[in-house]
Amino acid sequence: MTFGTVYTFPQNPRAAKAAIAAKYAGVELSIPQFDIGTENKTPEYIAKFPTGQVPAFENDKTNLFESNAIAFYVASQGDAKLLGATKECTAEVLQWLFFISNRIDGPLAQWLYPILGFVPYNKGAYHKAVNDIKGAFTVLNAALLHKTYLVGESITLADIVLGATLSVGFTTVLAPEHVGSYKNLMRYVKTLYAQPQFKDVLGEIVFATSEKKYAPPS
Numbered sequence: 001m002t003f004g005t006v007y008t009f010p011q012n013p014r015a016a017k018a019a020i021a022a023k024y025a026g027v028e029l030s031i032p033q034f035d036i037g038t039e040n041k042t043p044e045y046i047a048k049f050p051t052g053q054v055p056a057f058e059n060d061k062t063n064l065f066e067s068n069a070i071a072f073y074v075a076s077q078g079d080a081k082l083l084g085a086t087k088e089c090t091a092e093v094l095q096w097l098f099f100i101s102n103r104i105d106g107p108l109a110q111w112l113y114p115i116l117g118f119v120p121y122n123k124g125a126y127h128k129a130v131n132d133i134k135g136a137f138t139v140l141n142a143a144l145l146h147k148t149y150l151v152g153e154s155i156t157l158a159d160i161v162l163g164a165t166l167s168v169g170f171t172t173v174l175a176p177e178h179v180g181s182y183k184n185l186m187r188y189v190k191t192l193y194a195q196p197q198f199k200d201v202l203g204e205i206v207f208a209t210s211e212k213k214y215a216p217p218s
């Protein structure tokens with residue numbers, strides 16, 4: 001029996017958070033084919049998920065939008081203690097989720113979206129995004145100096161959300177010239193991406209060897 005249904009487009013790193021958490025938690029999710037741009041704009045969809053965005057989740061108990069809330073709910077299932085084994089650990093998991101939302105999501109989007117054609121390129125915004133990511137990576141690299149995972153020695157939702165969030169960056173713009181010096185962080189993400197639960201959802205992560213750059217339309 002499936003735990004619930006996730007509405008998304010394929011290869012959405014935000015939906016991957018819940019999908020990877022489901023693998024660790026040992027629950028099944030249904031992820032039907034979904035026509036983004038049409039199905040998420042219907043009155044029925046908006047009534048359940050008022051932002052009209054994906055991913056969204058439903059089961060017979062709740063409707064959820066916001067990928068971290070969906071992943072949190074999925075991670076609360078099973079015995080994997082993905083939300084931390086103690087209240088303090090749960091607070092640390094939340095700390096990292098907010099850190100990722102506040103310090104990584106925006107800059108990474110600012111870096112990637114012009115390349116993907118979603119927003120116009122702006123040189124100042126590009127340099128700010130690179131600097132902001134490096135600031136966040138400095139914090140993560142220091143946090144991982146004496147730990148295998150962000151919250152102690154077992155995997156939690158913090159690692160799942162970070163690994164999913166950075167996956168598209170590592171295959172495109174987060175090339176060695178930018179990330180090579182963050183040794184603890186690189187050791188850590190390689191550990192994550194080697195785990196079957198990550199591989200099942202993200203496939204093999206092929207790290208970019210050079211930075212994918214914005215190319216103006218010809």
Ligand SMILES: N[C@@H](CCC(=O)N[C@@H](CS)C(=O)NCC(=O)O)C(=O)O
Pocket residue numbers: 012014052053054055065066067068
């Ligand atoms: N903070 C939200 C962001 C969701 C989001 O930006 N979704 C995008 C796709 S990744 C979307 O649905 N875009 C279509 C739209 O806004 O109509 C989350 O993490 O779930």
